[in-house]
Amino acid sequence: MSNTILVSRFSALGxxxxxxxxxxxxxxxxxxxxxILLTKPPFKQLFKNIKKIKTFDVDxxxxxxxxxxLKKLCQEITSEYKIDFYADLHNVLRTKLISFFLPNNIKxxxxxxxxxxxxxxxxxxxxxxxxxxxxxxxxxxxxxKLGFKLDLTIPTKKTIFAPSKNIAHILSLQSPKIGIAPxxxxxxxxxxxxxxxxxxxxxxxxHTILLFGGGKTEKxxxxxxxxxxxxxxxxxxKFSMSDEISLLNNCKAVLTMDSGNMHxxxxxxxxxxxxxxxxxxxLGFSAFNKQNSTFIQKDINCRPCSVFGxxxxxxxxxxxxDINENMIIEAILTxxx
Numbered sequence: 444m445s446n447t448i449l450v451s452r453f454s455a456l457g458x459x460x461x462x463x464x465x466x467x468x469x470x471x472x473x474x475x476x477x478x479i480l481l482t483k484p485p486f487k488q489l490f491k492n493i494k495k496i497k498t499f500d501v502d503x504x505x506x507x508x509x510x511x512x513l514k515k516l517c518q519e520i521t522s523e524y525k526i527d528f529y530a531d532l533h534n535v536l537r538t539k540l541i542s543f544f545l546p547n548n549i550k551x552x553x554x555x556x557x558x559x560x561x562x563x564x565x566x567x568x569x570x571x572x573x574x575x576x577x578x579x580x581x582x583x584x585x586x587x588k589l590g591f592k593l594d595l596t597i598p599t600k601k602t603i604f605a606p607s608k609n610i611a612h613i614l615s616l617q618s619p620k621i622g623i624a625p626x627x628x629x630x631x632x633x634x635x636x637x638x639x640x641x642x643x644x645x646x647x648x649x650h651t652i653l654l655f656g657g658g659k660t661e662k663x664x665x666x667x668x669x670x671x672x673x674x675x676x677x678x679x680x681k682f683s684m685s686d687e688i689s690l691l692n693n694c695k696a697v698l699t700m701d702s703g704n705m706h707x708x709x710x711x712x713x714x715x716x717x718x719x720x721x722x723x724x725x726l727g728f729s730a731f732n733k734q735n736s737t738f739i740q741k742d743i744n745c746r747p748c749s750v751f752g753x754x755x756x757x758x759x760x761x762x763x764x765d766i767n768e769n770m771i772i773e774a775i776l777t778x779x780x
Contacts, residue, residue: 446473447524448589449549451481451541452532453503455628456703457728458578459486462532463493463710464731465582468599470495473591479524481516481541488684489710492602503537513537517544530585552588554581561726561750567757570744577727602710606689609682614693616651618674621775622690622697622713624655624704625665631721632701632752634764634771636664641768642698646775647672653690654678655697655704695779698771701752705730714778718771720763721754723747737774741766 452462459482466478470493477495487498499520501507507516520526529545531538531553542551563571583593606614625639643652652675654665665677678687684707691697691704692711699705699715701722708715709730717730719740726747730736740746746763748754756763 446476446527447479448476448528448530448586449479449481449520449524449526449545450530450532451538453481453483453501453535453537454486454533456486457706458533459483460489460703460706460710461578461731462582463489463602464599465579465586465593465595466490466496467493467602468595468597469583469586469591469593471599472593472597476591479520479526485684489602491685492604510540513540514544517541521546528589530589532582532585550589552585554585556581557727564723564725565747565750567745567748572725574725575727577729577731579731581727601712604685604688604692604710606693607683607686610686610690613653613676613678613690616676618649618651619779620651620653620690620694621646621779622653622655622694622708624697624699624702624708626656626661626704627700627702627752629721629749629752631749631754631756631761631763633720634700634718634766638768640668642772642775643668643672643675645772647674650674650695651676653694655687655691696775698775701728709735716771716774716778718764718766719746720761721747721749721752721756726750737778739766739771739774 452459480490480496480498481501490496490498507513526549529542529549529551531542534553534556557575560575579595583595586593627633646652654677656679662679665679669675669677688707688710691708691713694713696714696716697708699717701719705715705717709732714735715730716737719738723746724738741763
C-alpha cells in the first residue's frame with residue numbers, strides 16, 4: 444500500500460540541503476512512499492531529480508502569508524493529494540499552523556531540535572562539550588516516529604545535477620579547480636576576507652579558483668578578486684543553483700565557512716575544508732559526509748558561544764577566527780593530493 448507524506452522545511456539553504464540526504468535515503472528504503480514537499484521556491488532545484496518527490500508551490504510572501512493563507516494552503520494540498528502523514532522538519536510557527544489545519548486523520552509529528560542540549564553546549568560557564576545528534580538524524584527521527592524505518596548509514600545514490608551548457612566554459616578550464624565560499628550569514632562565522640585573499644593569492648599560482656556566495660555585496664567583493672588574479676572566477680549570480688552544484692562537484696576541494704555552501708558541497712563527492720568560529724561541528728550542523736570533511740577550528744574554551752553564529756563576540760576579539768592562513772592552505776593542498 445502506497446503512502447503519501449507531506450514534508451515541510453522552508454529554510455534555510457543549509458538545512459534544506461541536509462534534508463536532501465535524508466529524503467533520498469528515506470525513499471530508497473521505503474519504496475512504497477511518495478513525498479509532497481513544502482519549501483521555498485528557490486530550493487526546489489535541489490529536489491528536481493529525485494523521483495517520488497513533488498514540490499508544492501508555496502507563496503509565503505503573498506498567497507499563503509497569513510494564518511488564513513496557511514489554512515488555504517492546507518486546503519489546496521488536501522484537495523489535490525491524499526495525505527497520510529505529515530513530517531514537520533522545521534518546527535516553527537508556520538509549520539505548527541499547517542499541522543493544526545491539516546485533517547485529524549493524518550498522523551503528524553515534528554522535529555526535536557534539541558534546544559536544551561544546544562544551550563548547554565554554548566553557555567559561557569560549565570559547557571557540556573559533547574557531540575550532539577546531527578541535524579540529518581533529527582530529520583530521520585521524525586520519519587521513525589511516524590513508524591518508518593530509516594538508516595542513514597546505508598549509502599544512497601548521489602543526486603545527479605547534470606551541468607548545463609551555461610557552465611561549459613568554466614568546466615573546460617584546464618588547471619585543477621578549488622572552490623572557495625568565503626562568506627557566511629554572520630560575522631562570527633566568517634573568516635576575514637583579507638586573509639582569504641592571501642589564500643587565493645597562493646593557490647591561484649597553480650589552480651583555478653571558483654568563488655561562491657550570494658548577494659550584491661559578496662558579488663562585488665569576488666568580482667574585484669576575479670579582476671585582480673588571473674585564475675580566479677566569480678560564480679556569484681551567474682548560474683542556477685543546480686549549475687553551482689555541478690561546479691562544486693567539478694572541484695578537487697572546496698573551502699567553506701559553516702554555511703549553506705558547505706551543505707551544497709556535501710551533495711557532491713568533493714572534499715570539504717570548513718572553517719569554524721563561534722559555532723562548532725558538535726552542534727550537529729556539519730557537512731553530512733564527514734568522511735570527506737576537514738574541520739579547521741581553534742581549541743579555545745569560549746567556543747562554541749552560539750548555535751547559529753548570530754551573537755556578537757562577548758570578548759569583542761573574535762579570536763576564534765584568528766587562524767593562520769598557512770594552516771588552511773596546507774589543509775586544502777593535503778585534501779587534493
